[in-house]
Amino acid sequence: MYPGSQFNFPWSGDVVQRIDPDFFFGAIPEGAGIGEIEKEVFKVASYGKQLGLITEVLLTLTEEAKLTAEPKGSLRTLKDIHAKIEEVKKKKKDEIRKNARSVLEKLKASDEGELKKLLNDYKEYM
Template sequence: MATFKMPLSGDVVQSINPWTAFFSPIGSQLGVININLGQSSDPDVEAEVLSDVGTYGKQIGRIGDALIVLLAHFHPQTPLTAEETAAVDALKEMLNGVADVKEKHGRPAIRPRDAKI
């Protein structure tokens, strides 16, 4: 005898992991904190980087520290344009803001030199 099923009444199989369901990379609500990581081209890679390599904050901190070192040794062969100087100054301002937050929380921080490039 044939099996007859109404629309939307078919077998449903869904594996639910409470941790991945609750802390979904697509976006979840945890208390009053809304977590939304946006659209990733490969959420599995992004999740593994965040769990095994470093959080966004750690990545930004290390990239910023490396940029500070590069800025300290950067000597352009030709003068920077006004737009280029503004971009470097904005980066230095942001890196100083990151250093302020690190120091506020008792973390070591390096700062860009104030010398103009």
């Protein structure tokens, strides 16, 4: 190696990834859906939201159904996944609440008048 030279192991170099939604939905192959429709549907409800609703309905329906042994294992797995997802959501909401409180405390310390104006903007939620 020479001074100032750069060495990268395989797969360790710079990574460039295009993540804009237009690229994603435009890359849906024919037969798998229509990108323009998928993009509009995603605006109504994300895939996660859609799957969450389906999971909630399915879990409710399976409480009443008499399942054979094979689907019971899948149901147990689905329940475990659902519980983990709910825990992630709870943890994330707690983090957001903690961060919001911290920012509001900073605003209170630096400019109480602006804090009052900001809270006034949200009084309909109180």
